[in-house]
Amino acid sequence: MPGDYKTFRLASEAELNIAKTLDCGQCFRWNRTESGAWFGVAGEYDALAEAEGGEVYITSRAPEDFWRGYFDMSLDYAAISRGHGAGDYMADCVSFGAGIRILNQDPWETLCSFIISQCNNITRIKGIVERLCALCGEKRQGMAGEYHLFPAPSALAPLEPEALAPIRAGYRAPYLIHAAREFCEGRLDFSALKAMDFDSAKKQLKTLPGVGDKVADCAVLFGLHKLEAFPVDVWIRRALNQHFPPDFDPKSLGEYAGLFQQYIYYYARWHGDD
DNA sequence: CCCCAGGCGGTTG
DNA sequence: CAACCGCCTGGG
Numbered sequence A: 001m002p003g004d005y006k007t008f009r010l011a012s013e014a015e016l017n018i019a020k021t022l023d024c025g026q027c028f029r030w031n032r033t034e035s036g037a038w039f040g041v042a043g044e045y046d047a048l049a050e051a052e053g054g055e056v057y058i059t060s061r062a063p064e065d066f067w068r069g070y071f072d073m074s075l076d077y078a079a080i081s082r083g084h085g086a087g088d089y090m091a092d093c094v095s096f097g098a099g100i101r102i103l104n105q106d107p108w109e110t111l112c113s114f115i116i117s118q119c120n121n122i123t124r125i126k127g128i129v130e131r132l133c134a135l136c137g138e139k140r141q142g143m144a145g146e147y148h149l150f151p152a153p154s155a156l157a158p159l160e161p162e163a164l165a166p167i168r169a170g171y172r173a174p175y176l177i178h179a180a181r182e183f184c185e186g187r188l189d190f191s192a193l194k195a196m197d198f199d200s201a202k203k204q205l206k207t208l209p210g211v212g213d214k215v216a217d218c219a220v221l222f223g224l225h226k227l228e229a230f231p232v233d234v235w236i237r238r239a240l241n242q243h244f245p246p247d248f249d250p251k252s253l254g255e256y257a258g259l260f261q262q263y264i265y266y267y268a269r270w271h272g273d274d
Numbered sequence B: 001c002c003c004c005a006g007g008c009g010g011t012t013g
Numbered sequence C: 001c002a003a004c005c006g007c008c009t010g011g012g
Helices: A018-022 A064-070 A077-082 A088-096 A107-117 A122-136 A161-167 A170-184 A190-195 A198-205 A213-223 A234-243 A250-270
Strands: A006-012 A030-032 A038-042 A045-052 A055-060 A139-142 A145-148
Touching: A006 A064, A018 A038, A018 A045, A055 A064, A077 A250, A088 A250, A107 A122, A107 A170, A107 A190, A107 A213, A122 A161, A161 A170, A190 A198, A198 A213, A234 A250
Parallel strands: none
Antiparallel strands: A006 A055, A030 A038, A038 A045, A045 A055, A139 A145
């Protein structure tokens, strides 16, 4: 491995469980290696994340602060997770998911990833995202050979939908190109969205074709880090129907509702909760 | 061959 | 409003 990579301790495993965090459907460019470590690309950096002796270590060329931000290390998840008051089922979800964190991902990549996610499973989402990066993302030399950054909007905007045929995104391809053009023409501004309150940001994103409630909630939660977003997919819908009162309103979970959504999602998926 | 998969958008009643 | 259906693609 080239000499400019550094390994450092990021957190304890109790604070940050990398397997749960990287495998709970919020990100699509991290994969488990044969040794049990996780290799991924975030922003412009490739990285290896691994747990050993109760500690989590990161190897990358990025400054430590980048990863503290990415893994949201400044928020006290244990304190937040105690105060839900939403009953025993939620308590089970919280203890089962302990160590999950909501990542601070690039908003453009996150929006595109969740446009791609509609009516697709995670394996296929990852495949489409990787092919998209290989097709028009910047190429870099990394610790394990070449890798590609997620394409900038300017790389996508000039393309016609047919040019995206190789990534096999199907009917979602025009949605991606439309979003890229909106960005390049200044009508999609992530710093403005980030500065808005949750409802305004979500409403704004929903004006994009291919972005409805679910995709907008995911883009806001995982890309803009507004943790009151509560995306409802089929798994969450099932859990709400089975384990919560009929009049339960996710808004009652407060400003960190999105974290509780992740706990429920992870628990329901793991237990095949149907 | 069928059906479904972590939706959206347009149409219909 | 709700209910339906087509959409690209791939996997069971």
